[in-house]
Amino acid sequence: MPINMKSIAAQAGVSVATVSRALNRPEMVHPATREKILAIVEDLNYAPNRFAQGLSTGKTKLIALVVPTLNNSFFGQLADGCQSYLISEGYNLIIYSYEEYGHKELGIIHDIDQRMIEGLILSGSGFYLDTYQEMLNKIKIPVVLVENSPETTGISSVYIDDVAGMTMAAQYLINQGHKQIGIIAGPEKMLTTDRRIKAVRNVFKDYHLNLNEKHVIFGEYASLESGATALQKLMKNRKPPTAILAFNDILAIGALKAAIQLGLKIPKDLAIIGFDDIPMAAYYSPALSTIHSPSLDLGKHAARLLLEKLTEADAPIKKMLLPVELILRETT
Amino acid sequence: MPINMKSIAAQAGVSVATVSRALNRPEMVHPATREKILAIVEDLNYAPNRFAQGLSTGKTKLIALVVPTLNNSFFGQLADGCQSYLISEGYNLIIYSYEEYGHKELGIIHDIDQRMIEGLILSGSGFYLDTYQEMLNKIKIPVVLVENSPETTGISSVYIDDVAGMTMAAQYLINQGHKQIGIIAGPEKMLTTDRRIKAVRNVFKDYHLNLNEKHVIFGEYASLESGATALQKLMKNRKPPTAILAFNDILAIGALKAAIQLGLKIPKDLAIIGFDDIPMAAYYSPALSTIHSPSLDLGKHAARLLLEKLTEADAPIKKMLLPVELILRETT
DNA sequence: TTGTATGCGTTATCAC
DNA sequence: GTGATAACGCATACAA
Numbered sequence: 001m002p003i004n005m006k007s008i009a010a011q012a013g014v015s016v017a018t019v020s021r022a023l024n025r026p027e028m029v030h031p032a033t034r035e036k037i038l039a040i041v042e043d044l045n046y047a048p049n050r051f052a053q054g055l056s057t058g059k060t061k062l063i064a065l066v067v068p069t070l071n072n073s074f075f076g077q078l079a080d081g082c083q084s085y086l087i088s089e090g091y092n093l094i095i096y097s098y099e100e101y102g103h104k105e106l107g108i109i110h111d112i113d114q115r116m117i118e119g120l121i122l123s124g125s126g127f128y129l130d131t132y133q134e135m136l137n138k139i140k141i142p143v144v145l146v147e148n149s150p151e152t153t154g155i156s157s158v159y160i161d162d163v164a165g166m167t168m169a170a171q172y173l174i175n176q177g178h179k180q181i182g183i184i185a186g187p188e189k190m191l192t193t194d195r196r197i198k199a200v201r202n203v204f205k206d207y208h209l210n211l212n213e214k215h216v217i218f219g220e221y222a223s224l225e226s227g228a229t230a231l232q233k234l235m236k237n238r239k240p241p242t243a244i245l246a247f248n249d250i251l252a253i254g255a256l257k258a259a260i261q262l263g264l265k266i267p268k269d270l271a272i273i274g275f276d277d278i279p280m281a282a283y284y285s286p287a288l289s290t291i292h293s294p295s296l297d298l299g300k301h302a303a304r305l306l307l308e309k310l311t312e313a314d315a316p317i318k319k320m321l322l323p324v325e326l327i328l329r330e331t332t
Numbered sequence: 333m334p335i336n337m338k339s340i341a342a343q344a345g346v347s348v349a350t351v352s353r354a355l356n357r358p359e360m361v362h363p364a365t366r367e368k369i370l371a372i373v374e375d376l377n378y379a380p381n382r383f384a385q386g387l388s389t390g391k392t393k394l395i396a397l398v399v400p401t402l403n404n405s406f407f408g409q410l411a412d413g414c415q416s417y418l419i420s421e422g423y424n425l426i427i428y429s430y431e432e433y434g435h436k437e438l439g440i441i442h443d444i445d446q447r448m449i450e451g452l453i454l455s456g457s458g459f460y461l462d463t464y465q466e467m468l469n470k471i472k473i474p475v476v477l478v479e480n481s482p483e484t485t486g487i488s489s490v491y492i493d494d495v496a497g498m499t500m501a502a503q504y505l506i507n508q509g510h511k512q513i514g515i516i517a518g519p520e521k522m523l524t525t526d527r528r529i530k531a532v533r534n535v536f537k538d539y540h541l542n543l544n545e546k547h548v549i550f551g552e553y554a555s556l557e558s559g560a561t562a563l564q565k566l567m568k569n570r571k572p573p574t575a576i577l578a579f580n581d582i583l584a585i586g587a588l589k590a591a592i593q594l595g596l597k598i599p600k601d602l603a604i605i606g607f608d609d610i611p612m613a614a615y616y617s618p619a620l621s622t623i624h625s626p627s628l629d630l631g632k633h634a635a636r637l638l639l640e641k642l643t644e645a646d647a648p649i650k651k652m653l654l655p656v657e658l659i660l661r662e663t664t
Numbered sequence: 665t666t667g668t669a670t671g672c673g674t675t676a677t678c679a680c
Numbered sequence: 681g682t683g684a685t686a687a688c689g690c691a692t693a694c695a696a
Contacts, residue, residue, distance in 0.1 A: 052673030384689030
């Protein structure tokens, strides 16, 4: 016998409607019958079928998180953060890692419709500048952006203050006397890459310094190897950099490894600063100086903002800027 | 106007049943009408509502993956592997990381019922020996175990040959002349921990060596710090180990860092072998010797086995043992 | 080949 | 307070 409302109702000697009310609007049903129903529910460990609920109410309590890959602690933590908040609120999370999805971001939108997903957390700045707005336009459900384009109007977003972070890092290196600073950035057309590189350029301008364009290499955020090859390329310059600003810790560690292999003394010959402060950063040897960004919190706040928009009709658009710290360890 | 079967049917001048058939059993509908319907479907970019489909057919095309945490590349890759296979087959994945779920494994089961999840991939050996079987008993849907208890009967499982891996690693160290070998294991009651430690004991027995019980420390798989503290504890022994066998790369890297901080020369003073071969292992400095386990494949195979059980009525129970390699880098 | 009718498990709108 | 009943969007057995 299936364990559904009908069977509960039968056992309690009431109608399904009453069972439904006992669960959703307890105050509308007589205490005595309510107790009786809830006892049976408890006893049979019954829980309403979410699909039927979804069909009936239009609310599925499903949230999607879009990340580039889970093979990076930063996004892993972000996902864990979203998860823990959403679960506590009775929601479930579907994670799309679009690198495994074959970069078919639009396929994800299709899925969202089919699954009646209620809200979307877009992370990873993996959406490129030119297709980005087009994609957002096709989405009809509430969206929260994480670490993405805060300039986008009409959309709540949570992001870390990477402009402040990059600024601090660049200023620090310059104040340490570095004149040739290599930049290992993410992919060229990505939003965060764009924003961070502008921050660096501004610092250079403030200090009346020139950013050597040959010192800017675009890599892949998820690839240690791309950090390593970037460093090798940088060191081949006629005037090789004496310090590296990497746009995330993966790139930084890749570069660090390559630098060590080249026999460079860290930080004497070459200083390196990363970004994110993944757990491994503190445990690398030498420990990586980096910008700490609170990825777990990032996830929790993103989830919270999204649920606010879902449940409060007139929830305002919010832009949350999470503070960042420059952590100086052994590579500076 | 909602875009559903009814509206498609109206536009095509047919009944909803015909639309449904055109989508699911194309051969049953007249080519002409089929073309007409599919054209409209294409045009409106229509896709059937999965909830309604689920309610009607009982098939939701939802699979759940249970991991301890995503804050570990091993599980991140595993998840990505599952994801990519499932997506290609039209399924979606819900990931439960139970450390964020407050270790309420049974709560997950509840969810599985509510969401009508069709199949379950259990990973991470996070389920402890004593509650494990009890949990499995409560699950009524097909389950595939990943890196878990292959002894469990009646359940397909994919696991890496960690017994072979640990054996190779232990033999290698002994053959190198190490007599005092420290073990940094996972939590004591976990299944993989148990299995791996037995493998090590067997090697010691084969070589007529004694495993000093003071040289066995139980740590946390997800914690770099626990690897570091384990090492510190080990080195305080009257006869400190000259080699370390760590049960995953996180623990190994934590230990490595602590060893370097103690001023030990690697591998002269202390050799270290990890397990998993996460991307960072090759990029650590010194590069970590470890057992390579194909985590992405692990995910794909797990997903494949699960779908086999879901779609083929008499799919046999399979136990897949993925081969493992000992990769000797700079810490041995 | 196509249409009608029923059911899937809920919620919500009515009456009672 | 409670019980029928329609509706949600789709699949399918049965009729035509």
